[in-house]
Amino acid sequence: MHYTFLYLDPGSGSYVLQVIIAAILGGLMFFKNFWLKVKSFFIKPKVKQEDAEEPEQPAS
């Protein structure tokens, strides 16, 4: 087995990787949000109901 990371400095070595990962995650996030929007378009009432229940107000 070759441990080729041995001479890779931790900062710059993972630099490129982090740029790529951020891009992938950004893409995933975009599609996730897109999907959620599509989903909420079809099942709107349920989502709204949950939201409406959240703020708890003391009964007066």
Place this chain on the structure above:
Amino acid sequence: MQLIPGTEKYPASYRDRDGFIFKYNNQFYRCINKTYFSQYQHLMDSGLYDLLVKKKWLIAHEEVKDKPEWNSEEYRVIYPQQIAYVSYPYEWSFEMWKDAALLTLDIALTAMEKGMLLKDATPFNIQFVQGKPVFIDTLSFELYDAAKPWIAYRQFCECFIAPLLLQKYADASMNHFFQLYPNGIPLQLVQELLPAKAKWNVHNYMHVYLQGKIKTSKRNASTAQQPFSKPKMLLLLNGLHGYVKKMQVKPAKTIWDDYYTDTILSKQYLDEKAKLVQSLLKKIPFQTVIDLGANDGYFSLLLKDKASAIVSADSDVNCINQLYLKIKNEKISNILPVVSALHTPSPSIGWHHTERMNFTERFKGDVVLALALVHHLAIANNVPLEMIAQWFAALGNYLLVEFVPKTDDKVKQLLQYRQDIFDDYHSTGFEKAFGNYFDILTKATVPGTERILYLAKKR
């Protein structure tokens, strides 16, 4: 820098040029070097320190003011909250690892809001205090530069993601593997150890497999000049957080799953033994307990209101995982679960063998509890009774030990397929061997069995 006279630098504290830990009058202090003054000031002035301490995520400290010689233009000293029992990552179970990883990311995300970031990401920066993970390295924070990526990213992958994945995909006992690679498990090795299916998870692929591909690419130089940004950093840290949070370990059967339901080891036996243990322990004064062979923590939990601190050690990682989840859910603050094979307890490791202390150095208590343990050490692992007594004597002043005789089903099982070479394994031999190190105060038979409990005091 020059060490303050009369102090002793802690051997694990050599990596950081910004400061180090030292011992003075048996207490731990942290020295901050001039190179870190401005960042330390930002940590304190930005409100980040107060916020993290309030959440109990970061260890609290006081600035030492009553020793003028400890504060100069070159350095200053802080006195952190002291930790009774130190555990190391290779002694944590999966859920402990996971909580430690999540804490590291939570702290990094919170620090970003206050203009700082973590400059390293090692589980050695975390200790379990009052049942919860706490970040102990006050000097790990650096000023955040949005144009730069996370300097500790690869360390996080090697020190948290790698061990978590090995525990998840290979075996829960792979937590011990970190003992061989305390500075991080090489990701290429992890790739070879993980099953092929692991590659098909996009997060596994990004954080473990992709690293090998990137280093061979020739685009590095040009891409490295693109500035990073805060949104990218948030994507990375939040992405890691969601990824770790969803990780689950295979639900495993513990070795002891059927232990208490088997034959004589019934509820009745357990109740009788619990009563006996409680009445025997009333005879002695104690604050701290080292529960060896703690199993799922039954007896540790029984004593939680009577002791200030309990260390529950067992070799079964799944038992310890269950115990950790229990103390986490029930907010029990004085039990520290520890995974360690007691026939070969955690050694001294690291630079000059002094960086990480061994089991015996760290876990000393007022009373050592060794219930249904001696037969495993003596018969399953061939440790002579006298040597067992010697080790117990190194751990505590009092001992509550159970002797399980050869007539017991459990010992019969251990001897079933092997030659009985244990001529002195009987109560008289036991008393003789333990008599070399302890004075036996009381002995009592567990009703309905031939098992004997001994309460003893170290000579």
